[in-house]
Amino acid sequence: MFVGQLLNGLVNGAMYSLVALGFTLIIGVLDKLNFTHPEIFMFGGFVGIISIEFLPLPWALLVSFLVGGVLGVITEWIAFRRFKRSDSKITAALSSMALGLVFTDCVQKYWGTEPVSLPNLPSWMGKNIELSGVQFPYLHFFILIVTFVLMFLLQAFIHQTRMGRQIRAVAESPTNAALLGIDVTRVSQAVFFISSGLAAEAGLLLSLRSASANSEIGLTFGLKALAIMAIGGLGDMRGAMLGGLLIGVLESSLYLFGLGRWVEITVWVVVILTMIIKPSGLFSARIKLQESRA
Amino acid sequence: MTPPHEKHLMRIEHLSKDFGGISAINDLSLDVNAGELLGIIGPNGAGKTALINTITGFYQASSGQIHFEQQDITHLSIHDIAMLGIGRTFQNIRLFKRLSVLENVLVARKSFFRHPFQWFNRQSSPRQQMDAALACLSILNLSEKINQSAASLSYGDARRLEIARALAGEPKMLLLDEPAAGMNEFETQQLIEDIQIIRSQVSCVILIEHDMNLIRALSTRVVAMDFGSKLCEGTAQEVLSHPEVLSAYLGDEEEDVD
Amino acid sequence: MIADHLFFAGINTLLAWSVYVVLLSGSLSFAQGAFMALGCYCAGVLTVKLGWPLLPATLVAGVFSAVIAFLVGYPTVKLKGIYFILVTLGVTVCVRVLLENFKFIGGVGGFGGMHGADVYAVAATLGGVGGLLYLFSLGSWQRICDAVREDELVAASMGINVVMVKLLTIATGAFIAGLAGSLYGHYMNFVRPENFDVLLSIYVVLYVVLGGVNNMWGSLLGAFVMTLLPEYFRILAEWRPTVFGLSILLILLLRPQGILQFRTLTVKKRGALGS
Numbered sequence: 001m002f003v004g005q006l007l008n009g010l011v012n013g014a015m016y017s018l019v020a021l022g023f024t025l026i027i028g029v030l031d032k033l034n035f036t037h038p039e040i041f042m043f044g045g046f047v048g049i050i051s052i053e054f055l056p057l058p059w060a061l062l063v064s065f066l067v068g069g070v071l072g073v074i075t076e077w078i079a080f081r082r083f084k085r086s087d088s089k090i091t092a093a094l095s096s097m098a099l100g101l102v103f104t105d106c107v108q109k110y111w112g113t114e115p116v117s118l119p120n121l122p123s124w125m126g127k128n129i130e131l132s133g134v135q136f137p138y139l140h141f142f143i144l145i146v147t148f149v150l151m152f153l154l155q156a157f158i159h160q161t162r163m164g165r166q167i168r169a170v171a172e173s174p175t176n177a178a179l180l181g182i183d184v185t186r187v188s189q190a191v192f193f194i195s196s197g198l199a200a201e202a203g204l205l206l207s208l209r210s211a212s213a214n215s216e217i218g219l220t221f222g223l224k225a226l227a228i229m230a231i232g233g234l235g236d237m238r239g240a241m242l243g244g245l246l247i248g249v250l251e252s253s254l255y256l257f258g259l260g261r262w263v264e265i266t267v268w269v270v271v272i273l274t275m276i277i278k279p280s281g282l283f284s285a286r287i288k289l290q291e292s293r294a
Numbered sequence: 295m296t297p298p299h300e301k302h303l304m305r306i307e308h309l310s311k312d313f314g315g316i317s318a319i320n321d322l323s324l325d326v327n328a329g330e331l332l333g334i335i336g337p338n339g340a341g342k343t344a345l346i347n348t349i350t351g352f353y354q355a356s357s358g359q360i361h362f363e364q365q366d367i368t369h370l371s372i373h374d375i376a377m378l379g380i381g382r383t384f385q386n387i388r389l390f391k392r393l394s395v396l397e398n399v400l401v402a403r404k405s406f407f408r409h410p411f412q413w414f415n416r417q418s419s420p421r422q423q424m425d426a427a428l429a430c431l432s433i434l435n436l437s438e439k440i441n442q443s444a445a446s447l448s449y450g451d452a453r454r455l456e457i458a459r460a461l462a463g464e465p466k467m468l469l470l471d472e473p474a475a476g477m478n479e480f481e482t483q484q485l486i487e488d489i490q491i492i493r494s495q496v497s498c499v500i501l502i503e504h505d506m507n508l509i510r511a512l513s514t515r516v517v518a519m520d521f522g523s524k525l526c527e528g529t530a531q532e533v534l535s536h537p538e539v540l541s542a543y544l545g546d547e548e549e550d551v552d
Numbered sequence: 553m554i555a556d557h558l559f560f561a562g563i564n565t566l567l568a569w570s571v572y573v574v575l576l577s578g579s580l581s582f583a584q585g586a587f588m589a590l591g592c593y594c595a596g597v598l599t600v601k602l603g604w605p606l607l608p609a610t611l612v613a614g615v616f617s618a619v620i621a622f623l624v625g626y627p628t629v630k631l632k633g634i635y636f637i638l639v640t641l642g643v644t645v646c647v648r649v650l651l652e653n654f655k656f657i658g659g660v661g662g663f664g665g666m667h668g669a670d671v672y673a674v675a676a677t678l679g680g681v682g683g684l685l686y687l688f689s690l691g692s693w694q695r696i697c698d699a700v701r702e703d704e705l706v707a708a709s710m711g712i713n714v715v716m717v718k719l720l721t722i723a724t725g726a727f728i729a730g731l732a733g734s735l736y737g738h739y740m741n742f743v744r745p746e747n748f749d750v751l752l753s754i755y756v757v758l759y760v761v762l763g764g765v766n767n768m769w770g771s772l773l774g775a776f777v778m779t780l781l782p783e784y785f786r787i788l789a790e791w792r793p794t795v796f797g798l799s800i801l802l803i804l805l806l807r808p809q810g811i812l813q814f815r816t817l818t819v820k821k822r823g824a825l826g827s
Contacts, residue, residue: 400695
């Protein structure tokens with residue numbers, strides 16, 4: 001029972017982490033808040049509805065990532081390209097918020113406001129594996145594995161590829177990076193692509209888990225990722241990953257202790273406390289923060 | 295620790311301010327008296343602005359004490375210190391750009407409300423506030439421009455507005471951080487005259503400057519700083535010919551350093 | 553029914569003003585939904601469970617919201633930008649969940665029995681609040697807020713207690729939102745915590761953005777346009793979020809210098825004071 005819940009929490013946490021990672025990448029590298037992010041996360045599940053119908057699972061995973069990535073690039077172009085100056089940051093964030101509204105509405109117009117079930121799920125998803133007498137759904141392990149693979153790939157990408165180096169350079173200082181000949185716009189697009197791809201992927205995983213895509217999760221699940229990002233430290237990838245897992249496990253613990261009613265506010269209480277005690281978050285490490293406590 | 299002397303307006307004792315490994319202010323002690331105009335000179339990085347920032351509460355002192363009118367202000371908040379009668383200007387002009395010239399000054403007048411509540415304060419009718427604000431502006435020769443946006447002012451006017459604004463708060467002690475920076479000779483001369491007039495309004499002025507003409511013309515006493523410490527003090531004549539001061543400025547005897 | 557539409561336009565205007573007031577001191581609050589909820593439930597408890605008349609209940613509800621805002625704001629007012637926004641979002645979610653868990657006021661199921669508010673009540677409130685905001689904008693409080701918004705440190709160096717100014721605007725904003733909440737509840741007869749969620753808070757902020765943040769009339773404009781127009785153009789109503797979102801995007805894109813361009817000098821005002 002306990003281990004089952006723990007695993008449950010980890011799975012949730014893993015998905016939180018993916019979304020938070022995307023958020024934190026954009027803020028860490030580009031110092032921008034992308035409020036369209038949660039809606040792209042939501043959309044990932046809906047992409048799944050279509051892709052799983054026609055493609056085998058691994059391809060569906062890829063498709064969600066790619067579609068998310070493309071949406072991310074579009075977001076960058078619409079909501080952020082114009083607002084590059086530092087005092088326009090709030091404007092950019094609000095634009096992305098407005099864009100998010102449009103996304104959600106379009107999704108709801110097409111698929112309705114109720115959750116839509118995923119078709120044709122592979123049968124092994126409904127099955128469990130038994131370890132030391134406890135039943136664990138295969139799906140949970142699947143999600144964990146996919147998540148960790150993605151995180152691993154992300155780390156590898158950031159630290160070992162040329163684009164990754166450029167991204168880190170821009171994170172240090174966009175002006176210096178530009179002076180070194182780095183195309184900051186390209187880097188922006190890459191960052192948006194990756195982060196939104198991750199979000200959409202997380203959305204797909206979530207809808208696999210609940211066997212349905214839900215258009216409301218952007219504002220609930222997705223916004224939590226924003227809080228998690230702040231808990232972990234804006235711009236810090238470790239913070240996003242650990243923060244997500246932490247919150248996931250914390251929420252499960254509440255269920256264990258029969259406090260399920262309070263699960264929704266867990267992350268928000270934690271973030272409020274964090275803001276009061278240590279606003280820079282758990283890992284106030286790298287990446288410039290324009291906003292900070294007075 | 296010696297008890298604060300009645301005569302001193304402000305007493306700074308063994309003040310230090312560190313940032314990480316860097317010592318911006320290093321065991322500095324200084325007395326400031328009513329009626330004087332204290333000039334503070336020193337090369338860039340000597341800690342002059344850090345000193346102003348620490349006095350006014352922008353920085354928290356790492357150690358040491360500052361007493362103003364016998365009150366310990368070392369750890370007070372910025373606005374509390376301001377309300378006690380310490381006003382300042384800034385090295386980089388920090389006007390309220392979206393407000394007009396007049397409004398910039400009026401904000402200072404309204405700050406007599408410690409909490410924005412005390413409407414019943416008799417001394418502060420809108421008429422009186424306006425008159426006081428206009429008076430400050432006229433001292434600094436800005437009467438023609440009161441309705442202009444602060445962002446549209448010329449550099450020299452902007453600097454003067456900063457001073458007018460600080461003055462409007464009716465400070466007992468006014469800290470001017472390089473008010474003549476970027477001014478030409480004519481403007482500097484004008485500034486000297488303006489500050490002379492201001493001295494009658496304010497108990498004491500502390501002037502940080504690189505322009506030695508200003509220092510010589512206005513200071514009753516001068517303190518030279520380097521590496522966060524006091525090098526020496528005395529009259530302008532004495533300090534400006536002191537060998538340590540000269541070498542601190544890299545051997546230049548008289549300088550209008552920008 | 554036109555009275556219906558006007559009622560909601562009025563409520564939305566009050567909510568937009570509550571965001572505007574906080575924005576005056578430089579903070580963007582997404583918690584107005586929570587304060588609206590608190591005001592609604594507080595007034596509801598007073599009228600339904602304690603038999604109070606509507607007017608005093610509404611005023612007390614406003615004060616209640618303001619006090620809560622003050623208390624919550626105190627440890628968080630020093631936070632900048634995004635951190636502050638996060639906390640306000642958190643407050644909205646927390647208040648909603650708290651309300652859902654209070655059986656005394658109906659929990660998730662909702663709270664009912666409130667009545668007595670109508671278009672005239674809203675109009676009167678609008679007049680009162682609007683009048684106060686207008687008076688405020690003519691005097692020194694406006695200048696103090698402008699100064700705080702422009703440069704907090706410099707404002708402090710001129711003796712302005714920046715924390716107190718911000719807290720006051722936060723509390724005032726919550727007060728107005730609380731009034732709106734009470735009126736809303738007493739019109740709808742029945743409310744549930746989910747009526748006051750994050751989406752509402754976001755919408756309210758966007759009303760202000762749409763109408764213009766320069767002055768109080770922008771909030772009124774944004775709220776009225778977004779409430780009334782969909783009533784008269786079916787297609788707008790069906791695609792409301794999209795239309796809203798696209799309008800905001802357009803407005804923001806066409807004004808690339810950003811929305812936080814506050815009060816520019818109005819010549820006529822200068823004339824009155826400056827002579």
